[in-house]
């Protein structure tokens with residue numbers, strides 16, 4: 001049975017941001033689904049009603065659980081979606097053929113994911129955050145929720161996208177929570193479950209939100225099976241370079257579908273990493 005691609009959006013976004021990639025996958029007769037997480041996209045739950053990161057991730061868990069047992073899944077997580085697919089890897093390690101982190105948080109089971117998020121926030125200079133709005137809860141260091149500002153969206157998040165995609169983003173993006181308290185918990189991700197699933201990282205060069213040094217630091221700390229690269233697409237690579245991302249997805253899907261482990265080494269596409 002062909003694997004099912006499940007596309008998981010990042011913070012502020014929804015299933016809608018994958019519309020170009022979905023069209024490419026469906027046109028090539030692949031099974032593919034883009035989900036709205038709880039409180040995101042057109043999901044009717046209000047942000048203040050989203051109680052935990054597990055509540056936020058529930059649509060992904062429900063989706064995987066409802067698939068036939070023999071149906072394998074290729075998880076694709078973008079940005080904050082990397083943390084969400086990690087929770088699904090922990091919950092269903094045997095159902096996942098491979099997990100793709102597309103300029104995404106790729107946590108390690110050795111430390112709580114919050115460590116990674118915190119390091120990311122510390123690496124950002126305030127000038128880069130422009131007009132983003134942050135709300136703080138109990139922790140004065142880490143925001144509890146965020147609204148992307150118009151200038152930030154234009155100059156950082158969507159700077160490599162067409163004007164139409166920028167307009168779409170401005171119409172559809174929603175405020176989001178960081179779930180920092182949940183991400184602080186020890187053993188939210190374990191070596192035996194989460195750690196057993198094959199991972200691939202797609203590095204996005206020129207990303208102004210999660211810069212490529214940060215992406216590379218995660219790769220060095222917890223090397224995935226393979227690394228792919230996309231140049232000049234910025235952060236919203238599914239909108240700016242959908243065809244390149246599609247080609248990487250298909251190659252990865254085919255390589256991991258075959259049982260030949262040796263294949264995996266053959267397709268690293270990041271010269272900087274060799």
Ligand SMILES: *[C@@H]1O[C@H](CO)[C@@H](O)[C@H](O)[C@H]1NC(C)=O
Nearest residue numbers: 129130131132149150151152
């Ligand atoms: C947004 O950008 C405009 C144009 O560059 C600038 O005038 C304005 O002060 C910026 N707003 C914020 C909140 O940074």
Ligand SMILES: *[C@@H]1O[C@H](CO)[C@@H](O)[C@H](O)[C@H]1NC(C)=O
Nearest residue numbers: 001002003253254255257258
């Ligand atoms: C994956 O493997 C299955 C079973 O061997 C096969 O039917 C299917 O065509 C393969 N799909 C791809 C994308 O290679």
